[in-house]
Amino acid sequence: MLSLSTAPSPIPPPQNQREAALIRRTLQGDRDAFTELVKPYERRVYAAALALLRNEADAEDIAQEAIVKAFTHLHQFRAEAKFSTWLIQITINQARMRQRKNHANLYDSLDDTHDGEEDYVPREFADWRETPPETLERKEIRALLAQALASLGEKYRSVFVLRDIEQLSIEETAKALAISVANVKTRLLRARLMLRDILAPALRDGWPGHVPFQKGEKPW
Amino acid sequence: MVVNCAEVWQQISNYLDGDLSAELRQAIENHVRGCKHCTAVLEGTRNVVRLYGDDRVIELPANFTQKWQQRLPLFIPSKGTAYGWLVAVAALAIVSGTFALGKATTSTVQALRSQHSEQAQKIPAAMMVEVAADGKTFHVPGCKFIHQSSDKVRLIAAADAMRAGYVPCVRCLREYLRR
Numbered sequence: 280m281l282s283l284s285t286a287p288s289p290i291p292p293p294q295n296q297r298e299a300a301l302i303r304r305t306l307q308g309d310r311d312a313f314t315e316l317v318k319p320y321e322r323r324v325y326a327a328a329l330a331l332l333r334n335e336a337d338a339e340d341i342a343q344e345a346i347v348k349a350f351t352h353l354h355q356f357r358a359e360a361k362f363s364t365w366l367i368q369i370t371i372n373q374a375r376m377r378q379r380k381n382h383a384n385l386y387d388s389l390d391d392t393h394d395g396e397e398d399y400v401p402r403e404f405a406d407w408r409e410t411p412p413e414t415l416e417r418k419e420i421r422a423l424l425a426q427a428l429a430s431l432g433e434k435y436r437s438v439f440v441l442r443d444i445e446q447l448s449i450e451e452t453a454k455a456l457a458i459s460v461a462n463v464k465t466r467l468l469r470a471r472l473m474l475r476d477i478l479a480p481a482l483r484d485g486w487p488g489h490v491p492f493q494k495g496e497k498p499w
Numbered sequence: 500m501v502v503n504c505a506e507v508w509q510q511i512s513n514y515l516d517g518d519l520s521a522e523l524r525q526a527i528e529n530h531v532r533g534c535k536h537c538t539a540v541l542e543g544t545r546n547v548v549r550l551y552g553d554d555r556v557i558e559l560p561a562n563f564t565q566k567w568q569q570r571l572p573l574f575i576p577s578k579g580t581a582y583g584w585l586v587a588v589a590a591l592a593i594v595s596g597t598f599a600l601g602k603a604t605t606s607t608v609q610a611l612r613s614q615h616s617e618q619a620q621k622i623p624a625a626m627m628v629e630v631a632a633d634g635k636t637f638h639v640p641g642c643k644f645i646h647q648s649s650d651k652v653r654l655i656a657a658a659d660a661m662r663a664g665y666v667p668c669v670r671c672l673r674e675y676l677r678r
Contacts, residue, residue, distance in 0.1 A: 326557045351640040407543040415555045468512035475543040
């Protein structure tokens with residue numbers, strides 16, 4: 280069985296109280312309460328699955344399975360923990376089981392110990408001014424960001440997604456991926472710098488110009 | 500304290516996360532102010548963190564919510580109390596008492612793994628169920644009655660379980676076996 284434990288927090292904030300009520304209702308058989316409970320985190324569940332599985336179809340499948348599993352194991356949830364953390368942890372466990380099944384780790388190991396062998400040096404010094412958030416309304420910008428992210432190796436991508444998209448803390452990321460805090464920091468730095476190298480020339484004018492990896496060659 | 504470009508780059512992540520000593524933070528800020536390259540790297544990295552932190556970056560696949568809603572089992576299996584046993588035994592009695600029915604007309608299905616059971620009739624095909632590699636029955640995830648001698652429990656769609664010859668657990672899937 281899965282390990283579904285999460286770190287306890289002494290005083291439950293209001294968000295937890297609302298969620299605790301939804302969990303009680305779900306356990307009493309109210310399925311709409313479960314939808315209300317999960318809906319705000321659907322995107323994060325999917326992103327977490329995508330962090331570990333590069334393939335979108337696999338990620339969707341695992342995200343769906345994780346939500347079903349959260350439903351059927353809801354009575355194991357400990358009320359003092361954050362529901363979102365618990366849900367994401369289930370997703371990561373499911374994704375890692377799928378990875379093992381696909382033998383993906385034979386080629387792209389998460390436990391690679393060659394981190395920090397050499398420091399990553401930025402290759403690109405284009406002056407990238409602040410890209411306004413409204414830019415994300417544009418589909419091609421979102422596609423560009425997704426493509427840049429997908430071009431990273433898995434060990435960098437998973438750390439970056441959990442930390443910067445899921446907004447987990449460094450410690451939570453380390454725990455979720457079963458790697459050391461030092462490894463999280465090294466990989467996070469590298470992931471951020473690599474993404475900057477890809478995106479800076481493309482977004483320097485707030486507009487996707489040339490995209491280096493579309494030419495079939497990575498910029499580093 | 501004075502830092503060079505390479506030292507700034509190695510600390511950029513920690514700098515953005517506010518995970519630095521006051522002295523090192525000040526040294527980095529002093530350096531960046533006078534260095535065009537480091538300004539570009541710092542601002543760019545800040546953009547990366549800010550843009551990817553936006554909810555809109557990841558798009559959910561179409562009909563995501565409806566899909567998992569369809570896969571939910573009807574109810575959550577209880578934690579398994581003495582009373583639960585009673586209910587299970589009662590359900591078993593009811594179910595076996597009403598097992599006098601027409602044959603299933605499904606085509607390419609493997610032989611049932613258990614001779615004492617009936618093929619499932621009303622279980623939604625997409626619902627996720629658990630099966631043990633060496634077991635005979637499929638279960639609502641978390642059901643206590645799953646075959647315990649194996650740790651090879653898989654989560655699969657009910658349709659696949661049925662195709663593989665698994666039969667529904669009469670305890671956790673009793674709701675679907677009542678006619």
